[in-house]
Amino acid sequence: MDDNTLDREFYMEGAAAVARKLLGKILISRSPEGETSGMITETEAYAGREDAACHAYKRQSPSAGHRTNIMFGPGGYAYVYLIYGMYRCFNVVTNIRGLPEAVLIRALEPRDGVKLMRSRRNTAKLKDLCGGPGKLCQALDITLADYGADLCGGRISVTQGEDVPDGAALATRRINIDYAGEASGFPYRFVIKESDFLSTRRYVKRARRKTDLSLGA
DNA sequence: TGACCGATGAAT
DNA sequence: TTCATCGGTCAT
Numbered sequence: 001m002d003d004n005t006l007d008r009e010f011y012m013e014g015a016a017a018v019a020r021k022l023l024g025k026i027l028i029s030r031s032p033e034g035e036t037s038g039m040i041t042e043t044e045a046y047a048g049r050e051d052a053a054c055h056a057y058k059r060q061s062p063s064a065g066h067r068t069n070i071m072f073g074p075g076g077y078a079y080v081y082l083i084y085g086m087y088r089c090f091n092v093v094t095n096i097r098g099l100p101e102a103v104l105i106r107a108l109e110p111r112d113g114v115k116l117m118r119s120r121r122n123t124a125k126l127k128d129l130c131g132g133p134g135k136l137c138q139a140l141d142i143t144l145a146d147y148g149a150d151l152c153g154g155r156i157s158v159t160q161g162e163d164v165p166d167g168a169a170l171a172t173r174r175i176n177i178d179y180a181g182e183a184s185g186f187p188y189r190f191v192i193k194e195s196d197f198l199s200t201r202r203y204v205k206r207a208r209r210k211t212d213l214s215l216g217a
Numbered sequence: 218t219g220a221c222c223g224a225t226g227a228a229t
Numbered sequence: 230t231t232c233a234t235c236g237g238t239c240a241t
Contacts, residue, residue, distance in 0.1 A: 084230055086230090086231055087231070134230050135231080176230080199230090
């Protein structure tokens with residue numbers, strides 16, 4: 001484990017605050033075939049039992065076998081789930097025990113192990129390697145077996161990367177959660193505005209630059 | 218022609 | 230969410 005690995009404390013606050021802080025950090029996955037990593041360029045916060053878009057919406061506690069159980073524990077663990085029956089989404093649990101919040105990692109700018117990522121993704125285009133939540137899981141070989149993994153001491157971790165000043169960050173509404181009613185408009189998606197490695201540029205142009213991150217409460 | 222890009226529809 | 234496909238654009 002490298003000394004720049006983010007510690008538990010980093011994850012112990014609201015999902016929106018952590019989602020913003022995660023921009024510019026490096027997500028690393030180690031496997032027998034080699035190491036793959038990328039800089040986080042796009043995240044989304046899912047803010048617990050009061051957020052209609054969050055899987056833990058209205059859930060009061062863990063229950064036997066439920067996929068959201070890991071979210072009820074302390075921050076710094078992996079929440080991985082299957083979407084559309086075939087793609088995986090990787091989230092980091094945030095906040096203290098009892099507050100089921102998480103941050104979905106939506107896109108990375110490839111760093112180490114590009115060759116390995118290309119073979120796993122079966123594409124040569126750099127922008128298509130990790131530009132989407134399902135794509136980055138395939139590129140980094142993150143699977144359901146990583147559900148519950150400790151990000152502060154396992155094969156998947158996050159390290160200090162580049163500082164992303166507020167002027168370079170942007171908050172927009174979240175992607176594909178129209179079912180969430182009022183919550184669908186919350187500015188809980190965070191992007192590095194000028195990055196060429198986003199999942200989509202939807203909502204980016206219209207969103208106003210913001211520095212007030214207090215909405216994460 | 219060929220590379221590239223955004224829009225669209227399909228599968229799941 | 231991702232992929233295949235189809236136009237339109239631009240450069241050779």
